[in-house]
Amino acid sequence: MRSFLLAGVxxxxxxxAAHAGPAEGPSRVFxxxxxxxxxxxxxxxxxxDGQVVAYVRSSEDIMTDNARRSIWLADxxxxxxxxxxxxxGAAFSPRWSPDGQRLAYVSTAEGPPxxxxxxxxxxxTARVATLPASPAxxxxxxxxxxxxxxxxxxxxxxxxxxxxxxxxxAKWADPLVVIDAVTYRADGDGxxxxxxxxxxxxxxxxxxxxxQTFGAFNERSELAWTPDGRSILLSANRRKTWALEPGxxxxxxxxxxxxxxxxxxxxxxxNQQPQVSPKGDRIAYVGFDERHRGYENVRLYVxxxxxxxxxxxxDALDRSVGxxxxxxxxxxxxxxxxxxxxxxxxxxxxxxxxxxxxxxxSGSELARPYxxxxxxxxxxxxxxxxxxxxxxxxxxxxxxxxxxRRLTHLNDALFQGKSLGAVTALPVKSAFDGKPVDAWMIxxxxxxxxxxxPLILEIHGGPYAxxxxxxxxxxxxxxxxxxxVVYANPRGSTSYGFAFADxxxxxxxxxxxxxxxxVVDAAIAKGVVDPxxxxxTGGSGGGLLTAWIVGATGRFxxxxxxxxxxNWTSEVLTVDSYVGxxxxxxxxxPWEDPDYYWRRSPLSLVGHVxxxxxxxxxxxxxxxxGSEAEQFYQALKLRGVDTALIRVPGASHxxxxxxxxxxxxxxxxxxxxxxxxxxxxx
Numbered sequence: 001m002r003s004f005l006l007a008g009v010x011x012x013x014x015x016x017a018a019h020a021g022p023a024e025g026p027s028r029v030f031x032x033x034x035x036x037x038x039x040x041x042x043x044x045x046x047x048x049d050g051q052v053v054a055y056v057r058s059s060e061d062i063m064t065d066n067a068r069r070s071i072w073l074a075d076x077x078x079x080x081x082x083x084x085x086x087x088x089g090a091a092f093s094p095r096w097s098p099d100g101q102r103l104a105y106v107s108t109a110e111g112p113p114x115x116x117x118x119x120x121x122x123x124x125t126a127r128v129a130t131l132p133a134s135p136a137x138x139x140x141x142x143x144x145x146x147x148x149x150x151x152x153x154x155x156x157x158x159x160x161x162x163x164x165x166x167x168x169x170a171k172w173a174d175p176l177v178v179i180d181a182v183t184y185r186a187d188g189d190g191x192x193x194x195x196x197x198x199x200x201x202x203x204x205x206x207x208x209x210x211x212q213t214f215g216a217f218n219e220r221s222e223l224a225w226t227p228d229g230r231s232i233l234l235s236a237n238r239r240k241t242w243a244l245e246p247g248x249x250x251x252x253x254x255x256x257x258x259x260x261x262x263x264x265x266x267x268x269x270x271n272q273q274p275q276v277s278p279k280g281d282r283i284a285y286v287g288f289d290e291r292h293r294g295y296e297n298v299r300l301y302v303x304x305x306x307x308x309x310x311x312x313x314x315d316a317l318d319r320s321v322g323x324x325x326x327x328x329x330x331x332x333x334x335x336x337x338x339x340x341x342x343x344x345x346x347x348x349x350x351x352x353x354x355x356x357x358x359x360x361x362s363g364s365e366l367a368r369p370y371x372x373x374x375x376x377x378x379x380x381x382x383x384x385x386x387x388x389x390x391x392x393x394x395x396x397x398x399x400x401x402x403x404x405r406r407l408t409h410l411n412d413a414l415f416q417g418k419s420l421g422a423v424t425a426l427p428v429k430s431a432f433d434g435k436p437v438d439a440w441m442i443x444x445x446x447x448x449x450x451x452x453x454p455l456i457l458e459i460h461g462g463p464y465a466x467x468x469x470x471x472x473x474x475x476x477x478x479x480x481x482x483x484x485v486v487y488a489n490p491r492g493s494t495s496y497g498f499a500f501a502d503x504x505x506x507x508x509x510x511x512x513x514x515x516x517x518x519v520v521d522a523a524i525a526k527g528v529v530d531p532x533x534x535x536x537t538g539g540s541g542g543g544l545l546t547a548w549i550v551g552a553t554g555r556f557x558x559x560x561x562x563x564x565x566x567n568w569t570s571e572v573l574t575v576d577s578y579v580g581x582x583x584x585x586x587x588x589x590p591w592e593d594p595d596y597y598w599r600r601s602p603l604s605l606v607g608h609v610x611x612x613x614x615x616x617x618x619x620x621x622x623x624x625x626g627s628e629a630e631q632f633y634q635a636l637k638l639r640g641v642d643t644a645l646i647r648v649p650g651a652s653h654x655x656x657x658x659x660x661x662x663x664x665x666x667x668x669x670x671x672x673x674x675x676x677x678x679x680x681x682x
Contacts, residue, residue: 028419029445029480032664035473036062039410040393041386042069042364043093043374047100050378051076053407054084054094054103055396058364065661071105074396074407076382081408084118085109085125093136097144102204104128104138104147115147117204128206136197139223139232140204148201148223148232153211155194182243186576187622188652199223199234199254212254213261217242221249224274224283226305231255233264233274233283246580247290251283251307264307271301273323277330281305284324284333292583294508295464295494295501300324300335300348313352318497321348328379336361338371338495341438341468345375345383345399358399362388362470367657368458368539369440369472369487370465371495388470390423390442391415419445421479423469426486428522432514438496439488439519440469442479443528454533454678457520457556458487461540461563463508466495474657477667483535483674486523490515506587508600509548516545517553530681532557535674539563539656540624544602547632550613551605558677560614560670563621563653566628568597576622606635612642614673616666618651644673 027034037060044055053074061068069092071085085091089108096103103118110127113134118125128147135149158178166172177191185191197220199212212232213219221235237249238261251274253262264283265271269290276283283303288296298320303310313333314321321335332349334357343361346354363372363386373394375385380400387397387406392415395408421442428437444453456478460467466489478485489495490512492504504512523529536559538546543564550559565571569590572581582589590597598604613636615629629645636643646669648662657663 026417028417030418030420030473030476031480032477032668034414034418035660035664036060037411037414038366038393038473038660039414040362040364040366041396041408041410042394044376044384044386044396045094045096046076046376046378046382046384046398047096048098048379049100050380050382050400052100053384053396053398054096054105055384055408056092056094057410060660062660065659067658071103076384076398076407079405079407085116093138095138095140097140097204098142099144102144104140104204106135106138115149115202117147126206128204129202129209131209133195135200137221137223139225141225141229142227143229145204146201146229147204148199148212148225150197150219150221150223150234151200151209152193152195152197155196155216157194182579183246183576185622188654190620190622199232201232201256212256212259214259222273224276226253226276227278227280230257233276235270235272235274235285238263244579245290246577247292247584249287251285264303265310266307267310270298275324275326275333276305277326278328279330282330283307284326286322286324292587293502294505294585295492295498297498298322300333302333302350313348313350314354316352317354320494321346323375325375325377327377327381334375334377334383336373336375338466338468341371341440341466341489341495343371343373343468345385357383358385358387358397358404360387360389360470362386362392362394364394366393367472367474367663368460369467369470369475370460371468371470390469390471391420393471421445421476421485422447425469426488426519426522426526428488428515428519430491430511430515431518431521432511435491435500435515437488437490437515437519438493439486439522440467441523441526442475442485442487444479444482444484447528449528451528452530452681453482453484453528454535454674455520455523455529456483456485456674457516457534457536457538458485459516459536459538459542459545460487460489460493461538461542462494463492463504463512463541463545464494464501465541466493468495474663474667477664478671481671484523484529486519488516488519490519506585508585509545512545513548513552516549517555520555530679532679533681535559537562537670540653541565543624543629547602547613548605550609550611551602552608554610556611557679558612558614558674560616560673561629561632562616562666563618563624563656564602564615564628564632565624566601566632567603568601569594570631571624571628572597574625574627603631603635606632606639609636609639609641612673612677614644614646614670616646616648616656616669618653618656619647619649620651621653621656623653642677 042056069090073082091107093106197218202209219236224233251264271287300314319337325334345358361373383399386394426439426441539562543561546561617629633645
């Protein structure tokens with residue numbers, strides 16, 4: 001039971017310290033209980049006239065240990081806040097009608113997720129239908145009469161044989177579950193129920209939903225109405241072999257009169273996020289040519305309404321773009337992209353010219369500093385977006401005519417009087433080839449530059465992802481405990497361009513290791529880090545690199561590999577996304593070249609590990625299954641290396657730190673593990 005008790009005991013030690021006696025004053029640093037007080041803005045939707053933003057306000061409920069989502073309004077002129085859908089259940093996905101007089105959203109106030117419409121002038125709200133499954137991708141028709149959405153339609157489960165007849169009243173075991181699908185489980189959802197996601201429409205004033213697409217295919221994409229209201233565009237893979245080609249999809253037009261589907265793109269690769277120009281003469285979308293590589297730049301394309309004359313507008317940008325939105329005049333599009341760890345909103349002209357409009361977008365990840373964010377655009381060009389900073393989770397901000405204003409201040413009261421760890425850029429050049437590596441350093445509150453501090457290297461997952469200078473609650477807890485924390489975007493990370501990300505194609509891990517060690521050396525060169533007290537941790541791809549690092553060097557006093565990949569052969573044959581991993585990350589199956597898989601597995605280096613290494617994984621992780629962490633744990637036990645294993649109950653891969661109590665316990669366990677092996681300060 002030692003591996004299970006470590007996190008709980010560590011968390012209790014936090015609580016005991018916090019309740020040892022009456023406090024003499026407010027805490028001046030960020031602490032575990034503050035995780036329950038964090039709030040953030042998500043999914044900001046600006047009204048077409050640009051005067052009001054509806055957004056999702058996510059707060060943590062200390063009594064349920066879960067996020068609580070509600071919908072609020074922010075006045076663009078004054079910043080005044082008004083609650084709109086607050087109460088029992090969750091409310092999310094706000095979408096304005098074309099005239100701005102109504103707001104559609106999804107709520108669980110009366111049970112399972114349902115679509116509601118609010119009449120803004122009267123405040124009246126109505127549920128428009130009773131749906132058997134959760135709706136997604138809400139989209140208003142141009143005349144405001146109809147709402148389109150996607151929803152899973154159940155399918156019959158496969159059967160093999162039959163059980164004998166059950167006597168009346170008998171209590172038998174559950175029936176057998178037969179699985180024959182290529183994709184049959186997913187992280188966060190577990191084993192999938194048989195069914196397919198399809199397009200539906202429903203009258204905006206209420207009525208019976210109408211299914212518009214059919215077949216053994218999925219349509220999960222954003223939806224775009226044509227200006228005449230007769231058709232809807234969506235993205236789907238409707239090949240017979242769609243399950244074995246997850247990286248392929250096309251843009252289709254669905255005729256609502258007869259359900260006819262017209263394929264508009266004809267390219268192998270993802271074609272997604274269709275958007276129809278205001279006049280209906282052009283269609284924008286994003287995608288790339290699928291070459292079965294680990295990374296490709298996602299480009300912005302425009303084609304004529306019949307699918308002809310497709311061309312890329314962002315070849316010169318050398319960054320992935322997403323979330324296209326047409327300007328009102330149809331002469332440009334708004335997109336978002338990441339650049340050196342900073343998320344931006346930009347306008348792209350039909351000539352390919354790029355104009356940056358806002359920077360510092362913030363995503364929904366609170367524990368770690370991943371890039372991300374969301375935005376929407378009013379008819380007058382005002383952009384509403386989620387804005388963050390190293391000391392500020394996502395708020396609602398607006399950008400107009402070169403001016404950016406923050407409308408909400410959701411965490412000001414929490415952070416008033418607290419000193420957070422300061423985040424500064426850390427210049428780094430890789431020892432391997434001199435390439436610059438974007439990195440950041442967090443120093444403890446009340447930092448004294450004349451002292452030397454222990455260091456934690458935090459490594460991001462992905463691996464095709466990026467960290468940036470945004471708020472990260474778990475890293476702030478490390479800093480508050482007296483550590484210098486460094487994090488970086490080693491080669492393979494996004495936001496640098498194609499060539500940098502492509503350096504780990506079929507070669508991961510490799511010289512990303514050199515980049516990360518160079519980050520540590522750069523921090524030591526600052527003169528504020530104790531080189532005898534170095535620690536390392538990371539999750540997912542960062543967990544893999546943590547396990548790789550301790551097999552390659554003994555410099556670190558202790559390590560924590562969170563939700564790691566340990567053995568690539570077992571990983572790709574037990575993971576939910578196995579088809580894409582084999583195709584895009586290896587190009588061949590494990591049995592075709594077992595040595596290739598082994599050379600890239602941290603388990604191949606376990607015979608060199610001397611570093612005490614803690615393993616941590618979610619009990620419901622389908623992306624890096626628990627068997628991965630257990631292989632490293634058992635190998636270290638066999639070798640006599642100090643190790644422990646933590647399984648986080650109920651947690652998926654992406655939800656490892658989703659519940660505040662578990663994030664607090666995980667951070668406490670990591671700090672307790674590091675404290676166990678810290679050398680006395682010099």
